[in-house]
Amino acid sequence: MLLSQSETLSLAIPLAIFAFVFGAIIGSFLNVVIYRIPAGRSIVRPPSSCPRCGHRLRPLELIPILSWVLQQGRCNHCGQPISARYPAIEALTGALFAVAAALRPEFPALLFIWAFIAILIALSFIDIDTYEVPDVLSYGGLALGLLAAPFIFPGGFSPALDAALMAAGLLALINGYGVLVVTRGRGNKPEGPVGLQTLYFAATVGAWLGPAAGLVAGFLNWGLNARSTRVWAAPEALTLGLALLGPLVAWLVPGWPLSAQEALRGLLIAGGGIALAGGLYWAFRSMPEEDEEEVVVLGFGDVKLAGMLGAWVGFWPFVVGMFVAVVVGAVIGLALRERKVPFVPYLALGGVVALFFGQQIINWYISYLGIG
Ligand SMILES: [Zn+2]
Known part of the structure; x- marks a missing residue:
């Protein structure tokens, strides 16, 4: 009607x-x-x-x-x-x-x-x-x-899950490179059975061999750590460096078995999958709050929120929302002159903008670039 x-x-x-x-x-x-x-x-x-x-x-x-x-x-x-x-x-x-x-x-x-x-x-x-x-x-x-x-999501469940993992993976990896810069390449202390080192390892395998292989590698590493007393960890500078090289090689080397897009999906989906699954594991592990130190390991709230937003708005609209969050957060953070600014409200604002206008903003940007 x-x-x-x-x-x-x-x-x-x-x-x-x-x-x-x-x-x-x-x-x-x-x-x-x-x-x-x-x-x-x-x-x-x-x-x-x-x-x-x-x-x-x-x-x-x-x-x-x-x-x-x-x-x-x-x-x-x-x-x-x-x-x-x-x-x-x-x-x-x-x-x-x-x-x-x-x-x-x-x-x-x-x-x-x-x-x-x-x-x-x-x-x-x-x-x-x-x-x-x-x-x-x-x-x-x-x-x-x-x-x-x-x-509400074009394509339904499966692309929404994809987008959730990719959004969480993107934020987790941005965190990872940030920490790497701040600690001058030393990175985080490895944590068993699943820690940031597991996430970066999965992301690296994903970037070179695709999303499924990356997830399998991450969960395998997690499982082996759980069965033994010591934690296997490659240096974060190595995994995070190789992780970036994967999509680059896929893009530059003719005839590479993985397309650059698939390499990027592998990087983000494997990283995000381990981030969200590991975060859930630590959420249950730390329930009784006996050891506050441990909670920090995969306790990154921004990454979990990114996963949620990805499921609701899609990956590229999420990226638009993240830009909105960073810009608005920087402006307000400077205006308030506060050092520690909570990021969640800005990410939430970006998420709402992305839900309603994300696709329009992307379409506008594409036509602005003249590639549409
Ligand atoms: Zn009263």
């Missing part, structure tokens, strides 16, 4: 209003998530209460945005101020839900996109508060992205 323009408009406005109100309600739930997940508390029970005096909030005090405005930013019970961040997060969620409804008014795609936005808002503020990326949200978001792929 085709709708006339005025009919579409008359549907769009009520949908946008509904989306804003629904988003504000979800935003009020996100306030609870942001506060309780890092503290390891249930997000369902107990019901919300004033953080200052513990007064349990009644239904009238739980209306998103309005309650805060009507109570003039104070608790009804103890009169202490309530942070303006609570209504701000509710308004932000409402606004982004309305934007999503305007840009992608199809069901069930819109429901999934709302979930995507909600997870990104929670991850952003948790990172601002604690510099942490809870695995339940990053891996949960990745799993949901794969589930949603048939509805």
Whole structure:
């Protein structure tokens, strides 16, 4: 059924209003998530209460945005101020839900996109508060992205998984080269059974022999490490150097069995696969938090978030989003003059931009270059 323009408009406005109100309600739930997940508390029970005096909030005090405005930013019970961040997060969620409804008014795609936005808002503020990326949200978001792929991702599940691994691999390898520069080639301490050295080894094999061989090599290395007491590790300067050479050789040497594109896919998919699988392993290993040192090993939240974003938006739109994140992050970081800037909020912003406009930006860029 085709709708006339005025009919579409008359549907769009009520949908946008509904989306804003629904988003504000979800935003009020996100306030609870942001506060309780890092503290390891249930997000369902107990019901919300004033953080200052513990007064349990009644239904009238739980209306998103309005309650805060009507109570003039104070608790009804103890009169202490309530942070303006609570209504701000509710308004932000409402606004982004309305934007999503305007840009992608199809069901069930819109429901999934709302979930995507909600997870990104929670991850952003948790990172601002604690510099942490809870695995339940990053891996949960990745799993949901794969589930949603048939509805919102061109090509469905399999290319979404590809993109997730490639995006995670890209960020993990950028991290790796960064560390290599900072430590002047020494790299990280090897860690068993799976550590960064496993990831770089897998990426290298992937770059020379393709994605499947790279993944097999990585998991084989992991398995052998798990069975023996010592950790086999090639120097990171060697693996990371060879990893870059793979796609280059494939591109330059005529008749090379692997195309340059396949070599690049091998590098990123094998690296990202080990990064995400290893990250999951360490997430479970470090559950009891007996040894904080170990958690650092594959605990890179940015890489896990990159995996999630890749599944939702695709690899090249993810790259566009990463550029947005780096540029906006640099500008705001300079403006705030802060040394340690949480990267997750910017990556999340880049992810939302990439979801809605990534493909358009790529098309525009290609036609701008005149190769389209
Ligand atoms: Zn109170």
